[in-house]
Amino acid sequence: MNKDAVYGLYPNPESAQRAVDALEEAGVPERDIVIVSAEPFEDYPFGRRDHRTLMPWIAVLAGVLAGLMGFLFVAFTQRAYPLPTGGMPIVSPWPDGVITYELIMLGAILATLITLVVTARSPEGTSHIYATEVAQGKILVGAAKVRAENSAKIEAALRNAGAFSVVGSKPGA
Amino acid sequence: MEWRGGWSGERWVIPMASLDQDTLNRVDDDLLRPLMATSRRYFVASSLVGLIVLTAVAVFGYQVWRGIGVLGINRPVFWAFYITNFVFWIGISHAGTLISAILRLANATWRRPVTRCAEAITVFALSIGAMFPIIHLGRPWLFFWLVPYPSQRTIWPNFRSPLLWDFFAISSYLTGSVTFLLLPIIPDWAVVRERAHGWRKRLYRVLSLGWRGTPRQWNRLETAMHIMAVVIIPVAVSVHTIVSWDFAMAPVPMWHSTIFGPYFVAGAIFSGIAGLILAMALLRKCLHLEEYLRPLHFDNLGKLLLMMSLLWFYFIVAERLTTWYGNESSEMAVFWATQRGAFAPLFWIMVLCNFGIPFPLLAIKKLRTITGTVIASSTIVVGMWIERFLIIVPSLARKYLPYAFGSYRPTWVEITVTAGTFAAMGLLYLLFVKFVPIISIWELKVGLRATLPARAAWRQKAAPWSQCRDLRGRPNAGEAVLAANLMAKEPRE
Amino acid sequence: MKSEIDHLESKIHWGMVVDLDRCTGCEACVVACRAENNVPTAGEDQAARGRAIHWLRVERYWEGEFPEARVRFRPVLCQQCEAAPCEPVCPTFASYHNPEGLNAQVYNRCIGTRYCANACPYTVRFFNFYNPVWDKPLHLQLNPDVSVREVGVMEKCTFCVQRIKAAEIQAKAEKRELKDGEFNPACVQTCPPKALIFGNLNDPESEVSKLARSNRATVLLGELNTRPNVTYLERGSWSGEEGGPASAG
Numbered sequence: 001m002n003k004d005a006v007y008g009l010y011p012n013p014e015s016a017q018r019a020v021d022a023l024e025e026a027g028v029p030e031r032d033i034v035i036v037s038a039e040p041f042e043d044y045p046f047g048r049r050d051h052r053t054l055m056p057w058i059a060v061l062a063g064v065l066a067g068l069m070g071f072l073f074v075a076f077t078q079r080a081y082p083l084p085t086g087g088m089p090i091v092s093p094w095p096d097g098v099i100t101y102e103l104i105m106l107g108a109i110l111a112t113l114i115t116l117v118v119t120a121r122s123p124e125g126t127s128h129i130y131a132t133e134v135a136q137g138k139i140l141v142g143a144a145k146v147r148a149e150n151s152a153k154i155e156a157a158l159r160n161a162g163a164f165s166v167v168g169s170k171p172g173a
Numbered sequence: 174m175e176w177r178g179g180w181s182g183e184r185w186v187i188p189m190a191s192l193d194q195d196t197l198n199r200v201d202d203d204l205l206r207p208l209m210a211t212s213r214r215y216f217v218a219s220s221l222v223g224l225i226v227l228t229a230v231a232v233f234g235y236q237v238w239r240g241i242g243v244l245g246i247n248r249p250v251f252w253a254f255y256i257t258n259f260v261f262w263i264g265i266s267h268a269g270t271l272i273s274a275i276l277r278l279a280n281a282t283w284r285r286p287v288t289r290c291a292e293a294i295t296v297f298a299l300s301i302g303a304m305f306p307i308i309h310l311g312r313p314w315l316f317f318w319l320v321p322y323p324s325q326r327t328i329w330p331n332f333r334s335p336l337l338w339d340f341f342a343i344s345s346y347l348t349g350s351v352t353f354l355l356l357p358i359i360p361d362w363a364v365v366r367e368r369a370h371g372w373r374k375r376l377y378r379v380l381s382l383g384w385r386g387t388p389r390q391w392n393r394l395e396t397a398m399h400i401m402a403v404v405i406i407p408v409a410v411s412v413h414t415i416v417s418w419d420f421a422m423a424p425v426p427m428w429h430s431t432i433f434g435p436y437f438v439a440g441a442i443f444s445g446i447a448g449l450i451l452a453m454a455l456l457r458k459c460l461h462l463e464e465y466l467r468p469l470h471f472d473n474l475g476k477l478l479l480m481m482s483l484l485w486f487y488f489i490v491a492e493r494l495t496t497w498y499g500n501e502s503s504e505m506a507v508f509w510a511t512q513r514g515a516f517a518p519l520f521w522i523m524v525l526c527n528f529g530i531p532f533p534l535l536a537i538k539k540l541r542t543i544t545g546t547v548i549a550s551s552t553i554v555v556g557m558w559i560e561r562f563l564i565i566v567p568s569l570a571r572k573y574l575p576y577a578f579g580s581y582r583p584t585w586v587e588i589t590v591t592a593g594t595f596a597a598m599g600l601l602y603l604l605f606v607k608f609v610p611i612i613s614i615w616e617l618k619v620g621l622r623a624t625l626p627a628r629a630a631w632r633q634k635a636a637p638w639s640q641c642r643d644l645r646g647r648p649n650a651g652e653a654v655l656a657a658n659l660m661a662k663e664p665r666e
Numbered sequence: 667m668k669s670e671i672d673h674l675e676s677k678i679h680w681g682m683v684v685d686l687d688r689c690t691g692c693e694a695c696v697v698a699c700r701a702e703n704n705v706p707t708a709g710e711d712q713a714a715r716g717r718a719i720h721w722l723r724v725e726r727y728w729e730g731e732f733p734e735a736r737v738r739f740r741p742v743l744c745q746q747c748e749a750a751p752c753e754p755v756c757p758t759f760a761s762y763h764n765p766e767g768l769n770a771q772v773y774n775r776c777i778g779t780r781y782c783a784n785a786c787p788y789t790v791r792f793f794n795f796y797n798p799v800w801d802k803p804l805h806l807q808l809n810p811d812v813s814v815r816e817v818g819v820m821e822k823c824t825f826c827v828q829r830i831k832a833a834e835i836q837a838k839a840e841k842r843e844l845k846d847g848e849f850n851p852a853c854v855q856t857c858p859p860k861a862l863i864f865g866n867l868n869d870p871e872s873e874v875s876k877l878a879r880s881n882r883a884t885v886l887l888g889e890l891n892t893r894p895n896v897t898y899l900e901r902g903s904w905s906g907e908e909g910g911p912a913s914a915g
Contacts, residue, residue, distance in 0.1 A: 011194075038364060039618045040391035050389035055396045059404070077321070077329040084763045085753035087893070088333055095333040095754075098415065102341040105408045109349045109401065116356070116397040117382075120390045130385050135367035137197040137618075240817040241778070242795030247716030249789045251780035311778015311793065311818025318758050318777055328775070334757040336779060423785035424751050424890050569784060573887060574742070576725040577789035579716050 005129050006154050007034065007142020008163030013041045015162035019141040020046040022157035026150070028143045034122075034129045036140040046141075055115045059108040066107020071100040131167070138164065200617060201364065204610040207460055208365060208373075211607065222599040229593020232586055233308055241311050245584045249577050250569045253562075254587035255309035258594055260561040261444070262302030263343075263416050264437075265554075268445030269295030270350040271409040272477075274402040283473055285620045286465045286612045290456060291449050292354040293611075297601040298448070299350060301594050303343050306336065308590070335419045342415045346408050353401045356394060359384050360615045413441040420564065426503040427496065427568045436488045443481035443527075444557035447550035450474055452602065454547045456611055465612055468543055475546040478553070479535035486528045506571040515580065516567045519559055526556025678844070679767040679895070680825055681867035682854070683877040684741055686900040688861035691739035693724050695853035695862060699743075702826060702852035704812045706798030719792040721823040722853055741862070743853070744769060744790045744823035745886060745894030752782035752791060760820065766830070767867070767895055771822055778818035787887050791822045825864070826851035846872040867895065 010016040016035065023033050030049075041047030075091045082090045121127075126144045134140050141161075143154055151168060158166045236243050246253050269291035276284035307316040319340050321330050330337050362381035369377055384390065417437035420428040430436075450471065457466040496508050511520045531549035534540045570579050605611070699705065699722045708718040722743040728735050746769045753761045753769065760776035763769060783791040797817045800808065808814065811828040815821045833849040846865050854862040865874035877883070882899040 035388050036386045037388075037391075038360070038386055039615050039622065040395060041388075042391075042395070047388050047391070049392075050387075051392040051396075053393060053396055055393070056400055059400050073321075074332045078332065081328055083328075083331070083759050085331065085333060085756070085759070085761070086751065086763070087749035088754055092333050095338070098338045098411075099332055099341050101411060102338070102345045102408075105404055105411075106341075106345040106348060108404050109345065109352060109408075112397050112400045112404070113352050116393050120393040122385065122387055122389070127383075127385070132367045134386060135364045136201075137194065240796035242712070242717065242817075246780075246795075248718075248783070248792065249716070251783045251793060306779075309779075311776070311780065311820075312816075313777075313818075315777045318775070326775075328759060330757050331754065331759045331762075333754040334781070335755060336757040336781060340757075419781075423755060423781070424787055424892075425784060572789060573787045574725065574789060576723070576727075576742070 004146065005034070005142055005144050006146050006151055006158065006166065006168045007129055007131070007140050008158035008161065008166040009131060009133050009138040009140055010161070010163055011138065013037075013044050013047070013139060016041075016139040016141050017044050017046050019158055019161035019163065022161050023141070023143055023154065026154055026157050028146075028154065031123055032126070032144045032146075034126045034140070034142045034144055036130060036134050038134050038137060041139075053115075053119060055112060055119070058115050059112045062111030063104040063108035066110075067100045067104035070103030070107075071096060074099055196621065197618065200614060200621070201368070203462070203465070204612050204614050204617075205365060205368060207606050208608065208610065209369070215603070215607075219600060219603045222596040222603065225596035226593055226600055229590050229596070232589045232593070236308075236586055236590075237313060243584060243586045245582050245587055247579060247581065249572055249579045250566055250581040252309070252565055252569065253581050254583050254591055255305050256565055257558065257562045258591055259302050259305035259309070260416055260437075260564075261558050262298045262305070262594060263413060264302075264441035264444045264557065264561070265448045266295045266298035266302060266346075266350070266445065267409055267413060267438075267441035268298070268449040269293065270346075270353050270405050271295075271442060272446065272449065274353070274405045274409075277398070277402045278406075281473075282620060282623070283469060285616045286462075287449070287453065287470055287474070288616070289354070289357070289609070289613045290453055290611055292350065293602065293605050293609075294445070294448055294452055295350045296347070296354050297598055297605075299343065299347050300601075301597055303347065306339060335415065335422050338415045339419065342408075342412045346405075346412045349401065349405045349408050353398075353405055356397055356401070357613050357616065358609055360386060360394070361610050361613060364614055365610070410438055413438045420568075425568050425572055426501075427507045428564075430492065432488065432492055432495075436492065439481065439484045439488055440557060440560060443478070443485050444554060446474055446478045446481060447553035447557070450478065450546050450550040451554065454543060454550075456606070457543075460606065460611065462612065465617070471543045471546045472541055475535050475541045475549070478531065478546065478549065479541075482528055482531050482535065482553070486532075489524070503571075503573050506575075507568050510567045510571050511563060516563060519563055523556045523559040523563060526552040527560065676765045677868050678866050679868040680746070680830065681767070681865065681874055681878060681895040681897065682743075682746075682825070682851075683863040683874050683883075683897045683899060685861045685863070685877070686738070686740060686898055687882070688859045689724075689739045689741060690859055690861075691724050691726065691737070692858060694856045694858060695741060696720055696722050696724060698852040698856035699823070701807065702809055702812070703824070704798075704808050704814050705821075706794075706800065706814070712795070717793075717795045719794075719821070721790070721792065721821070723790075740886075740898070741853075742788060742790060742886070743896065744825075745788055745892065745896045746823075746825060748893035748895065749891060751785040751787065751890075751892060755781045755785045757781075768825055768827060768830075769822075770827070771820060771824065773813060773815050773819050773821065776819045778820065780820065782820055787890055787892065791820055794819050794821065846874075 008019055010019060016037070020033060020035065024030070035046055035049070037047075074096045078091050078096075084090065088095075129140070129142055129144060131138070131140050141158065141163075146154055146168075155166050155168065244253075244255070269288075273284065273288040273291045276288065307313055310316055318326075319330055319336065321332075321337075330340075359380075359382055362377050363384040363386065366374060366377040366381050414434040414437065417433035421430055421433040423429065453466050453470065453474075456462055493508070493512075496504050510516050530552045534545045534549040566581050570581060572578075700707075700720065703721060705719050705721060712718070722741060725740045725742055727738050727740065729738060730736060746767065748763075748767070750761075750763065750769045753763055756762070757779060758775045758777055760772050761769070761782045762772070778793070780793055783789075783793060794815050794817050798814055809828075811832070829849050829851060833844060837844045837848075844866070846869065850864050854864040863874050863877055865872040867875050867878060869875060877899060878897040880899060882901055883897050884900060885894045885897060
């Protein structure tokens with residue numbers, strides 16, 4: 001049986017970065033490298049992994065769509081049951097514009113929220129790698145789907161980078 | 174001397190000082206203490222405000238049962254205390270999300286201990302304010318007729334009505350500000366999850382939504398917060414503009430004014446900052462956050478408050494002077510009622526509360542202390558409530574035909590419900606601090622870590638505080654002081 | 667403003683003329699309106715608090731100082747504006763413009779925001795602060811053609827829409843056009859000096875449209891551009907200056 005995952009706990013971002021580099025050198029594919037921390041580390045290369053996202057464009061697109069649908073909805077209901085008030089046209093552009101504006105914003109907000117929830121999920125096979133020490137400020141760096149023949153090499157690499165401790169979790173453990 | 178850390182080719186050129194374990198533990202302990210244990214004083218305080226809220230709810234029940242005539246409203250003053258509360262609380266809600274979003278976008282590093290406390294005010298004040306258009310209704314049980322949905326009545330709401338705009342604006346704003354508040358709480362709840370036991374552990378396991386803290390999650394969260402900060406500012410501005418349009422769209426003397434939108438938004442931010450300062454002072458005392466909410470924060474917010482006080486004064490002068498100069502008869506009836514008639518005492522108290530007292534307190538550096546800003550904020554909160562009342566009632570009481578002039582006096586029902594809103598704010602806040610760290614733990618740690626080079630520099634007497642820079646070279650003296658205080662027994666500057 | 671609503675407009679457009687030079691201030695119209703439209707009495711205490719309901723009121727204004735004072739009367743009822751400020755502000759279409767030019771109030775749709783009452787510059791909209799009560803035996807005189815309004819609902823002058831509808835149905839049944847003056851709202855019917863005239867403004871031959879074109883015609887708060895369907899007739903201004911047009915009559 002292969003060892004499923006190996007990870008080390010690091011006291012600071014510098015050693016975590018060394019560990020990530022060592023894993024890459026050892027030939028672990030990028031998607032199998034797992035990093036978990038209690039803070040974002042934007043100033044380190046490992047903290048900038050996966051930072052590309054279409055979220056802003058999705059928000060813009062959703063805002064445009066929501067605004068368009070909102071305007072059509074308002075205009076359609078006004079025409080479907082036409083009730084004149086105050087001498088205004090049945091489809092009154094200014095008031096409908098106010099509602100369209102609010103729906104543009106609501107669309108962008110909801111799209112951002114949904115995109116976040118959907119895309120922040122971890123890739124399959126890595127989501128169980130976690131240690132409670134992370135909450136106390138340790139940084140976890142590890143590799144998922146490690147084959148048995150590689151595990152010793154990876155463990156050594158993690159330890160050399162300056163880990164407090166290196167843990168290998170067995171399947172079903 | 175180069176103190177900026179960075180990745181250069183293969184290894185770190187300058188070994189970074191590390192956030193030591195003691196500091197991390199201390200931040201966690203300080204900020205999570207209210208979540209883990211509850212004192213007797215907490216129970217006494219929350220029962221007290223809870224009792225007032227329950228009384229207000231019961232009084233509202235009485236109002237529904239007896240009829241809305243138990244209020245002091247009459248013809249022609251059809252709106253009074255309830256709508257004043259509506260505008261006031263929606264105004265207070267501009268404290269948080271708007272200010273926090275602006276500070277985020279401006280990358281003001283001192284914001285970190287303040288933002289969550291401000292965003293919570295937004296959510297609660299908005300929820301309280303948004304109740305009033307419902308409970309002031311003649312038939313509140315039919316409030317859902319404002320909601321556009323296909324019904325057996327086969328009729329849709331009137332999208333030309335500013336009340337519908339209110340419905341849409343408040344829905345967007347509430348959704349946005351709840352999201353804005355909750356997103357950065359998730360990583361903090363994950364920390365609580367690991368430290369709590371028993372039912373608390375189970376609760377926070379659910380609340381933290383499986384958060385682990387991978388770079389992917391952090392980056393998505395930061396992007397989402399950035400988008401939310403950009404979106405929430407125009408929403409907040411539109412919300413109070415639309416609230417002002419509830420008045421400005423009606424041809425009522427001194428309501429029908431183009432200045433109302435910006436005037437209301439400025440007033441909202443004004444009262445919002447005052448509310449935020451009061452909340453921060455209370456939290457600082459009650460939760461022992463003296464090291465986190467520092468005089469620096471009160472000083473900075475005090476400067477913002479000073480600017481808004483001047484802006485408010487400018488708006489009131491602009492509004493009054495154009496009215497007086499225009500000398501239009503129906504507007505002058507309202508004008509003189511507020512300047513030297515029945516409403517004049519209230520008007521001049523308002524000017525004193527919003528400008529006369531706060532201006533010197535906030536303008537003179539020596540007086541802009543925590544005590545000074547708290548006194549100024551208290552008078553501003555009172556003054557802004559009066560301001561909303563004076564916008565609504567005198568205009569209605571002096572509307573065109575003198576034969577239909579009227580007056581207004583609140584009844585005990587309106588006064589109790591108004592008191593209930595303040596108690597509700599207190600209750601919601603008390604509950605909030607029991608379940609959420611009131612200062613964002615991870616954002617604070619990011620801030621602390623950013624000050625490390627500055628600390629190192631300071632330790633070597635290499636640079637004075639004012640020249641300290643964070644990792645990205647931004648001036649960061651404020652947090653460097655905070656970091657020094659938190660991390661070591663080093664002398665303060 | 668020409669708009670998409672034109673197809674809803676009929677050849678009938680109800681309007682009223684109030685001849686201030688004829689009004690004696692007797693308030694018979696006020697009493698008739700109250701009896702016809704089931705307007706509840708508020709009671710002494712509530713009336714003192716400004717909760718009295720009177721769809722039609724006679725305003726009294728004094729000119730000059732005693733003993734040279736003279737009083738002028740102005741009956742004020744809903745002006746049935748074409749560009750009514752009360753209509754667009756209502757979120758539930760309780761207040762809307764009907765095809766015959768009436769500023770209609772649908773009680774069942776009203777949720778009681780009272781926004782319309784604030785927007786109305788004439789302050790002729792009334793709110794039910796409590797459920798209406800008629801002390802026995804007054805309940806026996808309620809008009810069966812008019813619904814009573816529950817607590818929390820706005821109400822106002824309808825131009826006696828129940829009489830309009832009854833007459834229109836009658837005319838339709840007899841397959842004929844409505845005749846001018848065939849029926850009248852209660853206030854018009856009651857007015858002893860015939861200061862109130864009601865009819866179809868779209869019929870150029872009707873008495874009301876002729877009077878509305880008179881050179882004495884003016885509208886209340888015309889500067890607000892609400893385009894009322896109630897026209898006031900008066901000779902000259904209310905300035906009250908001796909020898910001025912106001913005292914010429």
